Amino acid sequence: MLLAVTKTWPASDVEILYELGLRNFAENRDQEAGAKVGQLRHLVEARWHMVGRLQRNKAKSVVEWADQVDSVDSVRLAEALAKAAHARGQKLDVLLQVSMDGDTSRGGCAVQDVPELAGAITRSGDLILRGAMTVAPLTMEPSQAFEALASVVSGLRDDHPTATGVSAGMSGDLEDAISHGSTCVRVGTALLGSRRLTSP
Ligand SMILES: *Cc1c(COP(=O)(O)O)cnc(C)c1O
Numbered sequence: 001m002l003l004a005v006t007k008t009w010p011a012s013d014v015e016i017l018y019e020l021g022l023r024n025f026a027e028n029r030d031q032e033a034g035a036k037v038g039q040l041r042h043l044v045e046a047r048w049h050m051v052g053r054l055q056r057n058k059a060k061s062v063v064e065w066a067d068q069v070d071s072v073d074s075v076r077l078a079e080a081l082a083k084a085a086h087a088r089g090q091k092l093d094v095l096l097q098v099s100m101d102g103d104t105s106r107g108g109c110a111v112q113d114v115p116e117l118a119g120a121i122t123r124s125g126d127l128i129l130r131g132a133m134t135v136a137p138l139t140m141e142p143s144q145a146f147e148a149l150a151s152v153v154s155g156l157r158d159d160h161p162t163a164t165g166v167s168a169g170m171s172g173d174l175e176d177a178i179s180h181g182s183t184c185v186r187v188g189t190a191l192l193g194s195r196r197l198t199s200p
Pocket of ligand 1: 005007028051052135170171172186187188189190
């Protein structure tokens with residue numbers, strides 16, 4: 001899957017990508033995304049992912065626009081999302097975000113916490129575990145991190161048969177990620193150019 005990361009870019013750019021055939025889009029801030037998706041309801045086949053760090057108190061707001069949350073990294077966040085998905089009356093697809101070098105300050109849970117978090121997601125009944133996501137850490141060879149993530153996902157599949165997705169690779173390392181098992185690359189800059197703003 002080519003997931004177009006449209007953060008900081010206007011709704012009109014999403015319309016162009018949609019016309020070119022893209023259907024999967026990602027944002028990293030709830031507020032910006034909510035407004036943008038609201039302007040794009042006419043793109044009926046568009047599917048929206050949240051890929052940024054997420055506070056529990058934003059869960060309710062995120063499920064109003066997101067079809068999938070790719071950055072679930074704690075049991076408490078999973079519980080908040082499950083409650084919000086239940087309230088909206090539609091299950092939410094999620095990925096577990098994993099920090100391959102254990103530096104969880106940049107988002108993601110430690111590898112050893114994956115089984116517990118995956119169990120909490122599946123047991124909630126309102127979330128569907130679709131796999132795992134990572135951002136290549138600064139302290140590790142990206143290819144090593146991608147390989148490790150693919151092996152985390154293959155371990156998950158035994159207990160969680162829906163967990164088949166491996167989201168890894170961005171504009172700078174997507175070929176490397178694909179050759180190490182990625183099934184989803186999250187591409188912003190290579191599609192849309194350099195972002196000038198951190199938020200609109
Ligand atoms: C911004 C972002 C991307 C896209 O990065 P590019 O280098 O512009 O392709 C991918 N993943 C996440 C989580 C992001 O926040």
